[in-house]
Amino acid sequence: MAAKHSKTPRQQTGGKTVATGKAKTIASTKTTTVASPTSTAATTSATGASEVAKKARRTSHRSIREATPVTMDDVTSLASKTTKRADKSLLVICGGLSHERDVSISSGHRVQGFLEEAGWTVHVHDMDGSLLPYLTDESTRPDLVWPLLHGANGEDGSIRDVLEMAGLPYIGSRAKASRTAWSKPIAKNVVRMAGLHTPHSVTLPESMFRELGVEPVIDMLLGSLGLPLFIKPTMGGSAMGCTMVTEQSQLTQALINCFAYGDVALIEQAVTGAEVSVSILEFDGHPLVLPPLEIWTPSGTYDFEARSTPGPTEFYVPARLDAKTTQAVSDAALTAHRALGLRDISRTDFIVDAQGQPQFLESNVAPGMTDTSLLPQSAQAAGYNLPELYTALVQSVLNQKRTD
Amino acid sequence: MADDPNIAPKVIKNDPWYSSYAARAEQMRASEIRALFAVANRPEVVSLAGGMPYLGRMPFDKLADQLGVMLRSKGQVAWQYGSAQGDPHLREDVLPIMELEGIKDVQPDDVVIVNGSQSGLDLITRIMCDPGDVVLAEAPNYVGALGVFQSFQVDVVNVAMDGDGLIPEALEETILEQRRQGKAVKFLYTVPNFHNPAGATMSVERRPRVIEIARKYHVLIVEDNPYGLLAFDGQTYPALRSYDSEGIVYLSSFSKIIAPGMRVAWMVAPPGIRQKLVLANESAILCPSNMSQMTITTYLDNFDWKSQINDYRGMYKERCDAMDEALKEYLPYCSWLKPKGGFYIWLKIPQGLNAKDMLPRAITAKVAYVSGTAFYDNGEGADHMRLSFCYPTPDRIREGIRRLSTVIENELATVRLFEPDNDKKRG
Numbered sequence: 001m002a003a004k005h006s007k008t009p010r011q012q013t014g015g016k017t018v019a020t021g022k023a024k025t026i027a028s029t030k031t032t033t034v035a036s037p038t039s040t041a042a043t044t045s046a047t048g049a050s051e052v053a054k055k056a057r058r059t060s061h062r063s064i065r066e067a068t069p070v071t072m073d074d075v076t077s078l079a080s081k082t083t084k085r086a087d088k089s090l091l092v093i094c095g096g097l098s099h100e101r102d103v104s105i106s107s108g109h110r111v112q113g114f115l116e117e118a119g120w121t122v123h124v125h126d127m128d129g130s131l132l133p134y135l136t137d138e139s140t141r142p143d144l145v146w147p148l149l150h151g152a153n154g155e156d157g158s159i160r161d162v163l164e165m166a167g168l169p170y171i172g173s174r175a176k177a178s179r180t181a182w183s184k185p186i187a188k189n190v191v192r193m194a195g196l197h198t199p200h201s202v203t204l205p206e207s208m209f210r211e212l213g214v215e216p217v218i219d220m221l222l223g224s225l226g227l228p229l230f231i232k233p234t235m236g237g238s239a240m241g242c243t244m245v246t247e248q249s250q251l252t253q254a255l256i257n258c259f260a261y262g263d264v265a266l267i268e269q270a271v272t273g274a275e276v277s278v279s280i281l282e283f284d285g286h287p288l289v290l291p292p293l294e295i296w297t298p299s300g301t302y303d304f305e306a307r308s309t310p311g312p313t314e315f316y317v318p319a320r321l322d323a324k325t326t327q328a329v330s331d332a333a334l335t336a337h338r339a340l341g342l343r344d345i346s347r348t349d350f351i352v353d354a355q356g357q358p359q360f361l362e363s364n365v366a367p368g369m370t371d372t373s374l375l376p377q378s379a380q381a382a383g384y385n386l387p388e389l390y391t392a393l394v395q396s397v398l399n400q401k402r403t404d
Numbered sequence: 405m406a407d408d409p410n411i412a413p414k415v416i417k418n419d420p421w422y423s424s425y426a427a428r429a430e431q432m433r434a435s436e437i438r439a440l441f442a443v444a445n446r447p448e449v450v451s452l453a454g455g456m457p458y459l460g461r462m463p464f465d466k467l468a469d470q471l472g473v474m475l476r477s478k479g480q481v482a483w484q485y486g487s488a489q490g491d492p493h494l495r496e497d498v499l500p501i502m503e504l505e506g507i508k509d510v511q512p513d514d515v516v517i518v519n520g521s522q523s524g525l526d527l528i529t530r531i532m533c534d535p536g537d538v539v540l541a542e543a544p545n546y547v548g549a550l551g552v553f554q555s556f557q558v559d560v561v562n563v564a565m566d567g568d569g570l571i572p573e574a575l576e577e578t579i580l581e582q583r584r585q586g587k588a589v590k591f592l593y594t595v596p597n598f599h600n601p602a603g604a605t606m607s608v609e610r611r612p613r614v615i616e617i618a619r620k621y622h623v624l625i626v627e628d629n630p631y632g633l634l635a636f637d638g639q640t641y642p643a644l645r646s647y648d649s650e651g652i653v654y655l656s657s658f659s660k661i662i663a664p665g666m667r668v669a670w671m672v673a674p675p676g677i678r679q680k681l682v683l684a685n686e687s688a689i690l691c692p693s694n695m696s697q698m699t700i701t702t703y704l705d706n707f708d709w710k711s712q713i714n715d716y717r718g719m720y721k722e723r724c725d726a727m728d729e730a731l732k733e734y735l736p737y738c739s740w741l742k743p744k745g746g747f748y749i750w751l752k753i754p755q756g757l758n759a760k761d762m763l764p765r766a767i768t769a770k771v772a773y774v775s776g777t778a779f780y781d782n783g784e785g786a787d788h789m790r791l792s793f794c795y796p797t798p799d800r801i802r803e804g805i806r807r808l809s810t811v812i813e814n815e816l817a818t819v820r821l822f823e824p825d826n827d828k829k830r831g
Binding site: 097098099100101102103105128206209210214240241252253255256257259260261294311312313314315316317318319320372377381 | 439441767
């Protein structure tokens with residue numbers, strides 16, 4: 001698992017120079033009124049979504065206005081700290097047994113490569129029976145963990161619970177917040193109550209169709225949501241098991257495909273518009289909202305194949321939106337990040353509808369970090385150098401001396 | 405820049421070279437199914453997917469000693485460029501192997517060593533086929549061959565097969581139909597022994613008939629024979645090449661009987677074709693690896709490879725029996741042909757199920773198989789799956805089939821719920 005990948009050419013930072021003396025430090029500019037993501041996360045649960053969201057709604061808008069945003073100089077400053085990087089042991093956990101194992105391994109090795117390029121000592125470990133001894137043995141126990149597991153056990157919070165029990169600091173959202181974001185219907189509820197728009201949807205387990213009968217449920221579904229619809233597993237990523245349904249005749253097959261991935265389907269009105277993704281990195285509570293990235297595919301659907309095959313997909317950074325809408329979608333991403341209690345890193349996906357309204361689809365606590373993934377593409381397009389950006393995130397978390 | 409939302413959008417082409425690719429690269433795409441297979445390598449998953457030979461019984465300690473001797477004495481040859489046609493020593497060593505299947509008229513000069521049969525398939529398709537030409541093949545067809553044919557933009561036309569292999573009448577009918585359509589049929593690709601994935605073996609009675617039809621219509625036969633020595637009872641069948649030296653390109657390999665990691669296979673072809681194959685091999689790879697070839701000759705020269713293959717035959721039989729028994733117990737409503745050798749059972753699943761759509765459910769249940777759709781290039785095959793019994797132990801095979809039965813039953817319940825019309829068709 002320790003194989004290294006070939007390095008992607010470094011992208012320079014658009015002529016920005018390191019100016020350690022002049023750059024403000026994150027710690028010195030911390031705003032006391034910033035909502036604490038961890039405090040929100042600690043109370044988030046499936047049943048407590050409403051309460052959490054209300055609290056988040058109260059705090060999130062204030063956060064957007066008042067939290068000092070991070071600039072490129074801040075990132076450069078953080079990344080230029082004189083920590084003896086080679087002496088710190090970082091561990092990337094990737095792989096696992098989820099459907100997204102392949103994507104996760106690719107993400108993990110990408111991040112490993114960039115951090116090693118920046119001088120860190122980085123190990124990679126699969127999530128298997130030898131992980132716990134590795135985490136707890138004094139000779140291998142890492143100083144910091146970056147979980148890059150996609151899918152179940154990775155984004156549902158499980159591995160983060162384990163890391164918390166092991167007392168290991170890690171990059172990313174805490175377990176409970178991860179669990180909230182992982183469930184798309186719960187996440188939709190939370191962000192809706194925080195003031196965001198999200199496509200009308202229903203969440204139906206297979207058992208509901210079995211108990212009430214397929215035809216009446218589908219009739220009611222079509223009567224309520226109409227067509228087109230987007231069918232997806234309530235939990236999962238990389239667009240696996242997702243189908244766009246434009247005709248009624250496609251609906252049952254789409255449900256069969258979806259239930260092959262999980263027992264519960266999220267059936268969502270398919271909104272027409274620009275598919276836009278906003279990545280956020282957070283440095284000790286201060287957000288770096290990367291420019292919104294717009295995805296264009298010839299088929300109009302950013303499915304697994306389009307995500308994973310370098311091909312005709314085009315990204316526009318920032319998205320081809322007017323300034324007001326661009327700001328609105330950036331704000332919406334930050335609202336979602338805060339409302340869901342996310343920490344350190346997230347990517348939130350939207351459809352910007354014909355009225356320019358960002359419609360929330362989902363937030364990812366372990367966004368893809370492969371060479372075709374959106375967060376790195378957005379960061380590079382904005383002029384960030386990935387080894388430096390990831391180093392700043394690592395440095396920020398190390399500085400916080402987290403005990404969880 | 406990062407802080408200013410009002411800058412002009414930058415276009416990032418996901419692949420800036422997308423418009424430059426050849427048309428034959430069109431099919432080379434990531435797929436959800438391929439990604440799911442990443443999980444199959446984990447030990448928790450019973451993988452009935454891959455066709456990996458079991459190597460646990462190879463005499464590696466002794467082989468290491470012999471390879472040390474070889475490297476000390478011939479290291480400079482082993483690590484040097486070699487002949488595009490292959491190591492003469494190895495070309496001689498393969499002759500007695502072919503004799504086991506009745507091929508007795510071959511000289512070392514008739515043999516071309518290639519980087520695995522996959523490379524041989526690539527070479528023969530490269531020298532024979534233009535885009536749009538027709539290759540005939542059994543349906544289902546070996547997935548690796550399909551990949552090669554697609555990459556050369558060849559039209560693969562299916563010829564029906566049954567438990568006795570390719571059906572001669574269907575072959576003749578298909579050739580005539582293609583001629584009527586004005587298509588150039590360049591060759592018939594066939595895996596006559598323990599077919600991958602169908603498991604069937606062409607009956608001895610059909611073999612001369614198939615050759616006769618191919619001769620009659622001047623259609624070359626490409627005979628791919630990786631499993632011929634792996635009959636459970638030790639029986640060998642006369643190779644098609646043993647009947648005819650002019651109309652057949654013969655391919656065989658060390659991958660299934662010794663070591664797939666060496667990537668060493670060989671071809672025997674009529675003189676004109678052979679010459680082109682050597683030139684094509686040179687163009688593609690300059691020469692096959694001397695190190696790999698000399699590793700194989702070291703093994704063949706110093707070990708009782710026939711006994712080793714016999715040992716493996718017994719082991720694969722035991723595993724095939726285990727799978728057959730488990731299928732009878734857990735999936736009696738499916739149908740399959742119990743093979744007499746090779747690595748695979750081709751399982752027909754209940755009508756209405758789609759093996760490709762069901763795979764995520766199988767991965768969740770920690771069992772993996774290859775969907776039948778992989779063995780067709782026209783979307784057929786969803787009602788079959790290929791199960792490999794070569795690598796897992798009998799206990800693991802049994803557990804894998806038990807898990808698979810749960811997967812099939814759950815999927816069946818879902819399909820019957822949502823598509824009862826298909827269920828009615830099932831009767």
